[in-house]
Amino acid sequence: MRNGRNCEGEMDPKGDIWAAPYRWGCMVIAYKTNKFQKHKLAPIEDWEDLWRPDLAGKIAMVDSPREVVGAVLKYMGASYNAKNINLEVNGGRDAVKLNLALLAKQVRLFDSVNYLKAFGVGDVWVAVGWSSDVIPVAKRMSNVAVIVPKSGASLWADLWAIPAASRIQTNQIGGRIRGPSPLIHQWIEFCLQAARALPFKQEVIPGASPSQIQDHAANMPVNMEFTKGRPRLNTNLIDGAPPLDIRKRCEFLEPLSDSTLSDYHWLLASIQEPGNGVIHKMYQYIAMVAKSSGWFGSKLT
Template sequence: MVNSPREVIGSVLKYRGTSYNSNYIDSQVAGGKIAVQQNLALLANQVRLFDSTHYLKAFAIGDVWVAVGWISDVLPAVKHMSNVAVVVPKSGASLWADLWAIPAASRLETKQIGGRVRGAFPLIHQWIEFCLQTARALPFKQEVIPSASPSALESTLVKLPEELFKGKPSLDTNLIAGVPPTEILARCEFLEPLFEATLSDYEWLVTNLQKSTPVLINKMQHYMSSLIFS
């Protein structure tokens, strides 16, 4: 399983029927932090390795039966494996997105007459519209890019010609154009920033888990420290 507190603790929160973005664990989760900590310990007993770099290698050589990871890692890896299925759980999963931002226009301070206004390039909107065209989503649908086009979250999925997949091994998955079915997608969540108090709860959970499961020791602790002090 990936070595990420948001994913590890988040999976327990989803298991207990709450959100990845729960900021009040003691009041939003039945049994509070103690119950979450107990479930974390049960989960850790089933995990061979918490590592975000080599976790798929352990899966590829048959050292583990199930790997929990990010789609951008998983899809390229499973193309070289047989008898493998990629499944988004019915309870939902975490979502994230790469974003393009257009800076707000601002006037540069200058003593010269007619100081120029700094803003977005005039053709930026045409560029974004071009990139969001249906045809531009083809690399995502063919898994050339291991993720999903943002248009797939809102638009009707288009069935691709069968010729595109002739001679290619089919992947057993519940993903459709990189996106889980509608009923599962509704339970997925974009990860949001957590309160400082919640990050302290995460650190407490990780520290207590380390006492019974030393495999988590270094990287998770370093990750939590970087979240709290950044």
């Protein structure tokens, strides 16, 4: 978490872009345990369960191209950050296209705004999204389990950063050479203290503390007084973080190369339905990024 990035969004210890994380999390799958028990369905454990015939039309998922295609790649035993799909994925692009088409038929709704609303009112029994979205909603509901797929998931992080524009000089009235507060480094150090993990352990803030990135943090004792009297969420997350064995298989999303972006473009174009639908939306989004951006990393992560 200490490496910088260069202007292409790639990890670079000599890069000019630096930030400090204040919380992080992962993609999760939430499902309604009462519906599963009533219909005698096996619990969800991994990405492969999204392809089960008994869940057809019962799934809502975010419409992020990286997460949708990434779920297919993880299902096929590959990395979110596969640089050459034909070489790194068994069966290549054609196999990914087939599994993507099958997933598109399984999912009733691809929508990063309304997927949890559909889950909440019972239109779907499964919701796939970011833990920062899913956990607060799941905690307000009963009979819901939230799991990190055992083969790993994508990771996200919210960061503190000092914008370069803060140093721009202005001639406006009251203007000054704007720079970072002299207290900014003290603030960042304060946020990174191990003691600041308390709000995450108390489940006041969704996500995990930066201290949880360290392998040993997963084994730290949890004081049950933090959540005494409150219902515990049925989840395999530990203080907002994936358990260590699963965490080793999780990945932060990396920028896509031109060739990989072309693969995504081809995959989404090959299964889009004319006129509308999420595949059409994601295809348009990929096309827009390809036309308007000189690099393809952060726009898709």
